[in-house]
Amino acid sequence: MTVPYEYELDTGTGKNVNYTIYAKAFDTSNNNTNSETINILVCENGTVTDIDDNVYQTKMFGNQEWMVENLKVNHYRNGDPIPNATDGSTWAALTYGAYCYYNNNSSNSETYGALYNWYAVEDSRGLAPEGWHVPTDDEIKELEMYLGLSESQANSEGWRGTNEGSKLAGSHDLWTNGAMRNDPEFGSSGFDLIPGGFRNYYSGSFYSMGYSGRFWSSTENNKHPAWYRDVDYDYTTVYRYGFIKCGGFSVRCVKD
Numbered sequence: 001m002t003v004p005y006e007y008e009l010d011t012g013t014g015k016n017v018n019y020t021i022y023a024k025a026f027d028t029s030n031n032n033t034n035s036e037t038i039n040i041l042v043c044e045n046g047t048v049t050d051i052d053d054n055v056y057q058t059k060m061f062g063n064q065e066w067m068v069e070n071l072k073v074n075h076y077r078n079g080d081p082i083p084n085a086t087d088g089s090t091w092a093a094l095t096y097g098a099y100c101y102y103n104n105n106s107s108n109s110e111t112y113g114a115l116y117n118w119y120a121v122e123d124s125r126g127l128a129p130e131g132w133h134v135p136t137d138d139e140i141k142e143l144e145m146y147l148g149l150s151e152s153q154a155n156s157e158g159w160r161g162t163n164e165g166s167k168l169a170g171s172h173d174l175w176t177n178g179a180m181r182n183d184p185e186f187g188s189s190g191f192d193l194i195p196g197g198f199r200n201y202y203s204g205s206f207y208s209m210g211y212s213g214r215f216w217s218s219t220e221n222n223k224h225p226a227w228y229r230d231v232d233y234d235y236t237t238v239y240r241y242g243f244i245k246c247g248g249f250s251v252r253c254v255k256d
Contacts, residue, residue, distance in 0.1 A: 070113025088204025
């Protein structure tokens, strides 16, 4: 072999498998040494298409397959349109499913997806593509524990973990500079959570694009209406709490 040294790793049918590799070098006297060990995770990626023919990239995390893009569909799975609520006071008073784009600017959809209230999440007509669903709180915990949270941390409220938020996040240039994107494991999971911001429940105003990425679970909360997650530019951890159902958050889906 000559410089630059290359080796082609044949993974065969192995998917979602960790490979540990290192190089071993010999001199003419047969003295040898090993390089540092490198861990490589080979993941099975795929796609899913919603009823509006939007195509989303997907990725395996342990036994779960997740969308690694924010949902942007504007019809329920049965074909019924999801109302697009643009007026702030109207949005704040809703008790049925609706969506919007950040600042009511449809050009934000391509990068950031849409924002949905929780009534759209729970609607029996189905927000997610066929064969997929909006994750439960427990399914999000499973993802978080796969990335490093302990079970007790996953079950707690507020900011939890060490740098799992940085691992979940991605698309470095979309985030405001802060602790989250400066963590050395930023973006390492491939989940690519982006700072799409949110819409407030009491005024219908928009906040925090570039600073915060929030997404719904499908699980109600006895104290605070519905569970969600937040990753923020100035934290490396993940926030778990409840929010009023007429708030507007991003949605990620997981396969049935």
